Amino acid sequence: MLKKIGDVFDDKNLDKAYVRIKDSSFPTPFPGGVEFSAPVRGVWNIVHVGMLMPEAHEVFVCGGCCLRGVVLTAAEMNATDRFSTVTVEEKNLFDGTLEDLIVDGVTDCIAKLPDKPKVIQVYTNCIHHFAGIDFDNVYERLEKKNPDRKFMRCFMNPIMRKSGLAPDPLMRKQLFSLLEKPTEKDGKLFAVIGNDYPINKDSELREIVNAAGYKYIEIQDCNTYEEYQEIAKASTFLTTYLPAVPAGESCAMRLGGKHIYKPIAFDYDEIRETLDAIADEICAPHIDHESKIAECEKLLSDAKDIIKEMPIAIDYTFAPRPLSLAYLLLTHGFKVECVFADSFSKEEEKAYDALCEEYPDLLIYATSRYEMRYVRENDKDKYLALGQKAAYFMNTDYFVNFVIGSGHFGYEIIRALSVEMIDAYKNKKNADEIISVKGWGCEEECSRLQV
Amino acid sequence: MQQTSSVISTYSADTFGVCSMLYELGGMVVMHDASGCNSTYSTHDEPRWNKIRSNIFVSAVTQMEALMGDEEKFITDVIAAAKDLNPKFIAICGTPIPTMVGFDFEAVARVIEARTSIPSIGVASTGMKSYVDGASKALLKIVKRIVSARNVSRETLEKSASKESDAAKRVSVLGVTPLDFSINGQDKSITSFLESKGYDVLGNFCMDVELSDIGNITSSDETLVVSAIGYEAAKFLKEEYDIPYEIGLPINGVLHKKITNDITSDKRIAILGEGVTSYSIALSIINTLGVKTVPIVTVDIAKDLLDRMNTVTETKHLIYEDDIKEELKNYDIVIADPLFRPIVGKDKAFINLPTECFSGRIYRKDIPDIVATSFIEDAVKKYL
Numbered sequence: 001m002l003k004k005i006g007d008v009f010d011d012k013n014l015d016k017a018y019v020r021i022k023d024s025s026f027p028t029p030f031p032g033g034v035e036f037s038a039p040v041r042g043v044w045n046i047v048h049v050g051m052l053m054p055e056a057h058e059v060f061v062c063g064g065c066c067l068r069g070v071v072l073t074a075a076e077m078n079a080t081d082r083f084s085t086v087t088v089e090e091k092n093l094f095d096g097t098l099e100d101l102i103v104d105g106v107t108d109c110i111a112k113l114p115d116k117p118k119v120i121q122v123y124t125n126c127i128h129h130f131a132g133i134d135f136d137n138v139y140e141r142l143e144k145k146n147p148d149r150k151f152m153r154c155f156m157n158p159i160m161r162k163s164g165l166a167p168d169p170l171m172r173k174q175l176f177s178l179l180e181k182p183t184e185k186d187g188k189l190f191a192v193i194g195n196d197y198p199i200n201k202d203s204e205l206r207e208i209v210n211a212a213g214y215k216y217i218e219i220q221d222c223n224t225y226e227e228y229q230e231i232a233k234a235s236t237f238l239t240t241y242l243p244a245v246p247a248g249e250s251c252a253m254r255l256g257g258k259h260i261y262k263p264i265a266f267d268y269d270e271i272r273e274t275l276d277a278i279a280d281e282i283c284a285p286h287i288d289h290e291s292k293i294a295e296c297e298k299l300l301s302d303a304k305d306i307i308k309e310m311p312i313a314i315d316y317t318f319a320p321r322p323l324s325l326a327y328l329l330l331t332h333g334f335k336v337e338c339v340f341a342d343s344f345s346k347e348e349e350k351a352y353d354a355l356c357e358e359y360p361d362l363l364i365y366a367t368s369r370y371e372m373r374y375v376r377e378n379d380k381d382k383y384l385a386l387g388q389k390a391a392y393f394m395n396t397d398y399f400v401n402f403v404i405g406s407g408h409f410g411y412e413i414i415r416a417l418s419v420e421m422i423d424a425y426k427n428k429k430n431a432d433e434i435i436s437v438k439g440w441g442c443e444e445e446c447s448r449l450q451v
Numbered sequence: 452m453q454q455t456s457s458v459i460s461t462y463s464a465d466t467f468g469v470c471s472m473l474y475e476l477g478g479m480v481v482m483h484d485a486s487g488c489n490s491t492y493s494t495h496d497e498p499r500w501n502k503i504r505s506n507i508f509v510s511a512v513t514q515m516e517a518l519m520g521d522e523e524k525f526i527t528d529v530i531a532a533a534k535d536l537n538p539k540f541i542a543i544c545g546t547p548i549p550t551m552v553g554f555d556f557e558a559v560a561r562v563i564e565a566r567t568s569i570p571s572i573g574v575a576s577t578g579m580k581s582y583v584d585g586a587s588k589a590l591l592k593i594v595k596r597i598v599s600a601r602n603v604s605r606e607t608l609e610k611s612a613s614k615e616s617d618a619a620k621r622v623s624v625l626g627v628t629p630l631d632f633s634i635n636g637q638d639k640s641i642t643s644f645l646e647s648k649g650y651d652v653l654g655n656f657c658m659d660v661e662l663s664d665i666g667n668i669t670s671s672d673e674t675l676v677v678s679a680i681g682y683e684a685a686k687f688l689k690e691e692y693d694i695p696y697e698i699g700l701p702i703n704g705v706l707h708k709k710i711t712n713d714i715t716s717d718k719r720i721a722i723l724g725e726g727v728t729s730y731s732i733a734l735s736i737i738n739t740l741g742v743k744t745v746p747i748v749t750v751d752i753a754k755d756l757l758d759r760m761n762t763v764t765e766t767k768h769l770i771y772e773d774d775i776k777e778e779l780k781n782y783d784i785v786i787a788d789p790l791f792r793p794i795v796g797k798d799k800a801f802i803n804l805p806t807e808c809f810s811g812r813i814y815r816k817d818i819p820d821i822v823a824t825s826f827i828e829d830a831v832k833k834y835l
Contacts, residue, residue, distance in 0.1 A: 016535075032511065032528070033511075033528045033531055033532060034481050034508035034509065034510055034511065034528050034529060034531075034532045035486075035489065035508055035509050035510075035511045036489070036508055037489035037490045037492075037493050037509070039493055039494070039500055039501055041490075041494060062547075063464070063546070063547040063577070063578045063579040064461055064462065064464040064465070064578060064579055064580065064581065065464035065465070065466045065467065065484075065488055065491070065546055065547070065578030065579070066487065066547070066578065067461045067464075068461055068462075068463055068464055068467070068491050068495060068496070068811075069487060069488075069490065069491030069494070069495065071460050071461050072460065072491075072494075072495045072810070072811045072813070075460060075790060075810065075811075075813060076813060080458055080460075080790075080793065081458070084455065084456060084457045084458065085455070085456045085461060086454060086455050086456075087454045087455070087456070087461065087579075088454075088547070088579060089454065089579055090550065090577050090579045090580070093547075093550070093551055101454065104452060105452065105454060105455045108452040108455045108457075109455050109457050112455075112457040112458075113457065125547075126485065126547065126548050127547045127548065127551060130517070130518075130548060130551050130552075131551070158485040158486040158487050159485035159486075159512065159513060159514045159517060159548055160514055161485065161486060161513070162513045162514070162515075163513065163514045163515060370506070370508050370532045370535070370536070371535065373504060373506065373508075374504065432501070436494075438494070
């Protein structure tokens with residue numbers, strides 16, 4: 001159990017920040033309110049996602065408070081040469097110059113760049129939506145003034161996170177918006193889109209695609225704008241992450257081909273169904289599931305033998321579907337005590353029901369409720385954490401540093417999980433240092449794209 | 452073109468200046484923002500985040516709440532948190548969207564105070580000005596609020612001032628936040644300097660002070676404004692309580708108030724950054740090394756403060772990248788935050804002077820204590 005810290009809380013106050021899963025509501029276990037920000041920064045933001053685009057330069061057009069975070073995101077990943085800003089001042093809100101400022105400001109930034117990138121990602125934000133600016137007109141003027149550049153419409157509008165397409169899926173969708181309809185599709189090209197990290201090479205997905213004689217492509221493989229355009233030729237667009245689905249749907253609709261959504265799963269039956277469905281789609285033979293499952297079972301058993309009764313905490317940034325992960329581990333004897341999640345994906349309903357039935361005492365903790373400012377485990381290194389937020393709240397250096405799955409997929413995520421749990425148990429990490437790094441792995445992923 | 456930055460960073464915003472100023476006072480500060488401001492503030496602009504717990508939150512306003520003018524949701528959420536956290540005061544501040552929809556922070560603060568009986572202030576930050584503006588407003592508001600609550604009149608002060616003539620002069624230091632002074636002990640160096648001059652330091656406002664210390668500000672014999680953030684509060688205390696103020700930051704153990712040396716070098720130095728710090732460094736270099744040094748204030752500063760500095764030494768105010776870049780052509784040596792480096796010609800000598808307000812946490816470990824050490828003088832000497 002977490003202990004209260006500080007003197008402003010009694011247990012009654014803290015009650016609103018956690019709940020037994022049996023007593024929780026689905027998919028929103030906690031009421032809203034003012035929010036706390038845990039100092040955990042590994043999840044990529046829209047700056048990081050945009051940096052995956054080859055030969056692109058980001059220009060953010062917004063007020064100082066919004067610029068501050070994104071400028072320093074770029075600076076911290078040593079990418080200031082791929083990043084510019086246009087500052088919206090208060091006068092621009094009221095004197096009718098918001099649109100001109102985008103056109104003139106972005107054009108000015110382009111003119112100052114020593115190397116002219118092919119793509120300019122223009123990030124507008126909440127104020128442009130509220131002012132009702134004419135985006136079509138803005139981009140028409142930008143293209144007219146800068147005929148040699150391609151403009152990607154990007155958005156930093158967190159106020160829209162609960163209405164319409166939220167910023168994260170919107171960014172993933174827009175990242176592929178410059179793909180042009182190819183004159184000819186490649187019937188043997190398989191694209192995975194919308195992920196931060198490329199799918200791990202040990203994943204069965206790669207095995208299946210290879211077996212079918214398909215070529216495999218992800219944006220992380222593309223070093224040039226032309227290589228990026230190759231993605232458009234794919235006959236199959238696979239998404240494995242729910243916020244990437246709009247990207248997949250959009251690509252299939254605009255470019256032709258088929259979109260398949262098959263998410264990361266921690267349930268053997270679902271993994272089997274997922275991999276077989278992908279194989280069927282590209283006429284690949286089914287893999288030997290039994291041997292894969294046996295391998296997972298062996299590794300999980302090894303991990304359990306080593307980790308024994310060490311309590312485990314999981315958070316929602318570790319991988320999509322933290323409840324499914326908790327169920328997998330609990331059913332294999334691990335002592336999972338709590339899951340940190342402010343809400344649940346509707347994909348988790350089956351796991352949620354199973355946990356309520358079989359493990360009703362599993363605790364669900366919020367991460368952003370204001371009470372969480374005062375919640376941190378007193379006993380250092382008592383827990384094994386799966387995920388950066390769990391590591392922070394549980395105050396432990398024994399943790400597995402996956403961020404949104406870190407590219408693991410299929411049975412391979414269970415194998416990787418087992419191996420990494422053993423490693424985390426045996427070898428402490430410097431959690432405070434690691435979790436403070438913004439966009440874990442982005443700099444390495446994008447380093448090839450530096451000007 | 453103004454308002455564009457092709458390569459340099461941007462200063463911390465007014466919203467974060469409010470939070471930084473009030474961070475240690477035991478209150479609860481709520482930024483009226485959709486999302487992101489709390490993350491930005493806690494990551495880049497608040498080095499105390501993991502060391503000192505403070506109630507800094509965002510309202511998580513949604514599109515519909517903003518469009519429909521649902522201020523009651525904001526009020527209800529703030530009050531719910533306040534009931535659990537029992538803060539000494541509540542401060543609410545703004546970002547661009549509340550500014551666009553005309554959110555009245557002062558009125559809402561009054562509603563919150565009426566319903567909770569917790570002293571509340573509204574700071575109408577817009578998220579579109581610099582930290583100097585926000586921190587300055589926050590300091591002025593909290594000083595006014597606390598001082599007025601104590602109902603201290605000038606006459607009362609005059610009576611209480613009948614102290615022993617040989618008692619140490621009491622001084623309050625105004626405009627101290629980690630955004631300008633980091634957490635490397637510079638605030639304590641300011642205190643040590645003043646104590647070495649025989650002062651009784653009532654506090655550095657606002658680092659390592661409590662809300663109750665603000666109530667004692669009116670018993671100061673004088674105030675020292677060490678950044679532009681402290682200027683408006685100093686003027687208020689002068690106007691309302693006749694407390695005189697001095698402007699300047701001690702550099703290497705000396706508070707330079709005027710130019711005392713001739714220019715003997717043919718080099719020209721530009722010092723970029725916050726106004727009072729740049730001005731104080733410039734005076735220090737001129738007086739100790741005889742090198743022409745021009746403070747270039749690259750962030751908000753009150754016009755009358757700038758004018759006042761200009762009466763002592765030439766001081767420029769340039770906030771846009773193009774203007775700064777052009778001006779820097781006139782100098783041999785540039786002292787600035789490393790994130791200014793890309794706009795400084797390669798032929799110029801560049802002295803890194805990192806600041807939290809510009810580069811956030813990136814160079815934190817390299818931020819020098821310029822108050823107590825000869826860092827500036829030593830660095831400049833290498834290029835003379």
